[in-house]
Amino acid sequence: MSTILLQESAAAAPRGVPRVRTLRLALAGCGVVGGELVRLIALHEREIAARNGVRIELTRVLVRGSGRARPDGVADRLTTDVAEFLAAAAEADVVVEAIGGTDTALRIARTALGAGRRFVTANKALLAAHGPALMRLARRHRARLDFESAVGGGIPVLRALREQLPLTGIEAVRGVLNGTTNYILTRLAAGEPYTAALADAQAKGYAEANPARDISGHDAADKLRVLAWLAFGTHPARLPVRVRGIVPHPDRLAADAAALGGVPRLVAEARRAAAGITASVEPVVVAPGSELGQVHGADNVVVVESLHNGRVRLAGPGAGGAPTASALLGDVLRAARPLRSGAASADDGVEESAPHRWLLSVPRAPQAEARLLRVLERAGLQAPPVLRAADALRVVVGPAPWTHVDLALRAAEAVGLGPVASRLEVG
Amino acid sequence: MSTILLQESAAAAPRGVPRVRTLRLALAGCGVVGGELVRLIALHEREIAARNGVRIELTRVLVRGSGRARPDGVADRLTTDVAEFLAAAAEADVVVEAIGGTDTALRIARTALGAGRRFVTANKALLAAHGPALMRLARRHRARLDFESAVGGGIPVLRALREQLPLTGIEAVRGVLNGTTNYILTRLAAGEPYTAALADAQAKGYAEANPARDISGHDAADKLRVLAWLAFGTHPARLPVRVRGIVPHPDRLAADAAALGGVPRLVAEARRAAAGITASVEPVVVAPGSELGQVHGADNVVVVESLHNGRVRLAGPGAGGAPTASALLGDVLRAARPLRSGAASADDGVEESAPHRWLLSVPRAPQAEARLLRVLERAGLQAPPVLRAADALRVVVGPAPWTHVDLALRAAEAVGLGPVASRLEVG
Numbered sequence: 001m002s003t004i005l006l007q008e009s010a011a012a013a014p015r016g017v018p019r020v021r022t023l024r025l026a027l028a029g030c031g032v033v034g035g036e037l038v039r040l041i042a043l044h045e046r047e048i049a050a051r052n053g054v055r056i057e058l059t060r061v062l063v064r065g066s067g068r069a070r071p072d073g074v075a076d077r078l079t080t081d082v083a084e085f086l087a088a089a090a091e092a093d094v095v096v097e098a099i100g101g102t103d104t105a106l107r108i109a110r111t112a113l114g115a116g117r118r119f120v121t122a123n124k125a126l127l128a129a130h131g132p133a134l135m136r137l138a139r140r141h142r143a144r145l146d147f148e149s150a151v152g153g154g155i156p157v158l159r160a161l162r163e164q165l166p167l168t169g170i171e172a173v174r175g176v177l178n179g180t181t182n183y184i185l186t187r188l189a190a191g192e193p194y195t196a197a198l199a200d201a202q203a204k205g206y207a208e209a210n211p212a213r214d215i216s217g218h219d220a221a222d223k224l225r226v227l228a229w230l231a232f233g234t235h236p237a238r239l240p241v242r243v244r245g246i247v248p249h250p251d252r253l254a255a256d257a258a259a260l261g262g263v264p265r266l267v268a269e270a271r272r273a274a275a276g277i278t279a280s281v282e283p284v285v286v287a288p289g290s291e292l293g294q295v296h297g298a299d300n301v302v303v304v305e306s307l308h309n310g311r312v313r314l315a316g317p318g319a320g321g322a323p324t325a326s327a328l329l330g331d332v333l334r335a336a337r338p339l340r341s342g343a344a345s346a347d348d349g350v351e352e353s354a355p356h357r358w359l360l361s362v363p364r365a366p367q368a369e370a371r372l373l374r375v376l377e378r379a380g381l382q383a384p385p386v387l388r389a390a391d392a393l394r395v396v397v398g399p400a401p402w403t404h405v406d407l408a409l410r411a412a413e414a415v416g417l418g419p420v421a422s423r424l425e426v427g
Numbered sequence: 428m429s430t431i432l433l434q435e436s437a438a439a440a441p442r443g444v445p446r447v448r449t450l451r452l453a454l455a456g457c458g459v460v461g462g463e464l465v466r467l468i469a470l471h472e473r474e475i476a477a478r479n480g481v482r483i484e485l486t487r488v489l490v491r492g493s494g495r496a497r498p499d500g501v502a503d504r505l506t507t508d509v510a511e512f513l514a515a516a517a518e519a520d521v522v523v524e525a526i527g528g529t530d531t532a533l534r535i536a537r538t539a540l541g542a543g544r545r546f547v548t549a550n551k552a553l554l555a556a557h558g559p560a561l562m563r564l565a566r567r568h569r570a571r572l573d574f575e576s577a578v579g580g581g582i583p584v585l586r587a588l589r590e591q592l593p594l595t596g597i598e599a600v601r602g603v604l605n606g607t608t609n610y611i612l613t614r615l616a617a618g619e620p621y622t623a624a625l626a627d628a629q630a631k632g633y634a635e636a637n638p639a640r641d642i643s644g645h646d647a648a649d650k651l652r653v654l655a656w657l658a659f660g661t662h663p664a665r666l667p668v669r670v671r672g673i674v675p676h677p678d679r680l681a682a683d684a685a686a687l688g689g690v691p692r693l694v695a696e697a698r699r700a701a702a703g704i705t706a707s708v709e710p711v712v713v714a715p716g717s718e719l720g721q722v723h724g725a726d727n728v729v730v731v732e733s734l735h736n737g738r739v740r741l742a743g744p745g746a747g748g749a750p751t752a753s754a755l756l757g758d759v760l761r762a763a764r765p766l767r768s769g770a771a772s773a774d775d776g777v778e779e780s781a782p783h784r785w786l787l788s789v790p791r792a793p794q795a796e797a798r799l800l801r802v803l804e805r806a807g808l809q810a811p812p813v814l815r816a817a818d819a820l821r822v823v824v825g826p827a828p829w830t831h832v833d834l835a836l837r838a839a840e841a842v843g844l845g846p847v848a849s850r851l852e853v854g
Contacts, residue, residue, distance in 0.1 A: 047594065048594070051593065154736040159583075163761060164583040164586060165583065166757075233774055244848075252818075255816075255819065256849055259788075259814065260786060273779075273781065277776045278776070280779050283847075283849040284849060285849045286853060309744060309749065312582055312742070347660055349666035349703055350700065354705065359684075361686075391682055392679060402669060420683060422683055422684065422691065424687070424711070425712060427689075
């Protein structure tokens with residue numbers, strides 16, 4: 001409790017942190033994502049106070065039922081009464097919606113934005129249907145609408161599309177936008193049957209009990225509508241999207257891709273064509289080493305193709321409570337101007353001394369091998385057999401800290417061996 | 428001229444765009460990056476007015492010499508007089524520094540920020556040396572310092588590190604941060620000698636006439652200092668970075684990597700260790716299919732490893748005038764609140780009808796092949812030979828628009844064939 005009701009713990013504030021004010025947060029939904037957000041806020045209490053100058057106070061938490069286990073410190077904030085929550089939302093500094101669906105979520109959004117509050121949501125279905133109207137509402141009431149976590153989980157793609165990339169001449173936005181189906185397709189490609197892959201995805205928390213919106217492609221289509229809206233200004237609800245998911249024959253999709261030497265991916269794509277913006281979500285066979293083929297498991301990737309900025313690829317965790325909650329927290333703190341960001345007072349730099357494996361080489365020359373081995377020995381480096389190639393002698397050493405290798409390199413240089421060292425991240 | 432002196436062309440403003448105000452911009456540097464910025468501003472004049480409600484007026488352009496060819500419309504704004512430019516900078520709304528170096532650039536930064544202006548720079552060396560002091564100056568004078576283009580060219584990494592990822596528990600930031608050396612290493616790995624690869628990089632505009640800071644690793648080290656500052660709060664100038672570049676034996680680096688089945692990359696890495704933040708820039712042998720091995724040519728990649736957000740990978744063009752200038756323009760317009768962003772009035776959505784290649788399959792069954800071929804023929808799809816596998820019959824069709832394939836699929840479904848279709852991006 002004390003970690004959340006921060007006014008009560010004011011005495012424990014880090015010294016030297018000025019002007020810590022209270023940020024009242026009303027949270028709708030306390031499941032996988034909402035619960036994780038509560039935990040992250042408690043975990044980062046001091047850092048948030050120091051960096052952003054705010055203490056987050058949870059004022060009300062709307063839940064659908066009261067039976068479920070909840071994180072510490074929210075018990076006396078819980079309510080199942082939507083009207084009561086809406087009253088709290090109208091009074092909060094920030095309202096976070098992580099309850100899903102489009103009925104209650106829309107009422108919360110309208111109440112919060114209509115009252116001039118900041119509204120933060122992870123709800124792609126809400127945005128795909130009502131995003132532009134909510135954005136207009138936000139402007140009219142000098143409110144603010146943020147939704148970084150709605151697409152791509154923890155990948156910072158929406159902020160980039162809203163602020164950094166609009167004037168790069170965007171031609172296409174495409175990618176893998178649904179972590180659940182990508183996890184399943186990855187397992188299918190490894191030879192697992194669909195029923196086992198789906199059960200596994202559910203056990204890991206990637207797929208919900210009812211995975212219909214994921215496997216049908218409609219979750220990815222909602223996300224694509226949001227991307228197309230930001231990239232092209234197309235109204236998300238009016239964009240025709242050709243949607244095909246991975247059902248009803250998921251196992252065959254994987255076998256089909258393998259038959260051509262590829263891997264299956266559920267690809268979402270919006271592209272500028274002569275007549276307007278075209279969009280699709282459908283199974284695609286891609287090369288295993290390709291941009292999309294390299295995205296495994298529950299990861300997502302978004303590729304933005306533009307005239308002035310080439311191809312930008314953003315990849316990372318597309319599902320899971322922690323990445324989504326991290327993105328929500330970033331939005332919550334967005335208006336809280338960083339106090340200390342860039343003040344450079346946090347962590348000291350120290351010399352790098354971790355042990356690594358290294359590849360050393362010298363050109364072939366008379367006596368080179370004997371000299372090299374002597375130099376390595378004096379630097380305390382065990383040298384396995386020398387690889388003798390036409391152009392050079394090579395030896396792999398370590399794991400050893402750089403200081404040892406540096407000693408050997410300097411000695412080798414001093415006797416004219418012309419050594420080169422690379423750190424090894426292979427074999 | 429008329430595209431830049433926008434006050435003069437007010438009559439040509441797009442209809443229905445409210446409250447277009449003038450944004451006075453003082454630009455230091457009009458070379459590859461600065462010149463491209465001037466061109467982008469002219470190119471996007473109407474879109475900037477509509478989206479951001481501003482018209483950008485170039486008030487003064489500082490150049491080192493007057494001989495070089497400049498973009499249209501800046502001739503009567505040019506000056507080589509630093510004092511004159513500083514006076515203009517103190518009066519501008521935004522000051523963009525693309526002149527490089529740390530002497531004049533620092534004077535410009537201090538003048539702009541000290542006068543409460545917004546200062547936008549692509550200068551990693553300036554930030555690596557003076558970033559925290561400039562940030563404090565900005566805060567003291569309610570000014571603003573932005574530098575998205577300083578690291579990773581057109582990849583939106585700094586904004587993400589400043590705003591979205593700080594509370595994800597960052598453990599490491601690593602990547603390929605220098606497009607010039609990555610271009611050279613990519614060519615070396617393909618068998619080209621160093622002298623030819625360097626000349627090629629210079630001809631393509633990736634490497635400057637004097638590539639010393641690139642090939643020595645110091646350009647990447649400056650960028651790493653900026654990343655570590657934002658990720659960990661470490662003072663960039665006080666972070667010890669072990670720096671080794673690709674010289675003096677670049678050809679051997681590539682041969683060494685190949686001898687172990689890997690590819691060479693100049694890897695920059697900052698990591699949280701028990702004692703503090705450690706940092707290095709050095710040649711590393713990586714697997715060709717790895718995250719860093721997949722980054723070819725002048726591209727950059729930044730990987731952020733964190734406790735709550737897994738691995739986020741951001742990749743894209745790391746060098747070149749257009750990506751850098753696009754990122755500068757994003758920063759310039761950052762404070763100009765988007766008027767129309769999210770209003771959804773730009774591009775219409777249309778049905779996707781582009782021709783693609785498709786893989787169709789049906790399970791093996793009596794008559795299945797004859798039925799499949801009949802269905803394809805009626806849909807007007809040419810069918811090459813059927814691939815007969817133990818589990819299924821497969822056929823590649825197209826290029827054909829989805830409407831034809833959809834027709835065939837529905838017909839096949841109607842006769843109980845159980846068809847599946849994937850779009851093809853292989854072979």
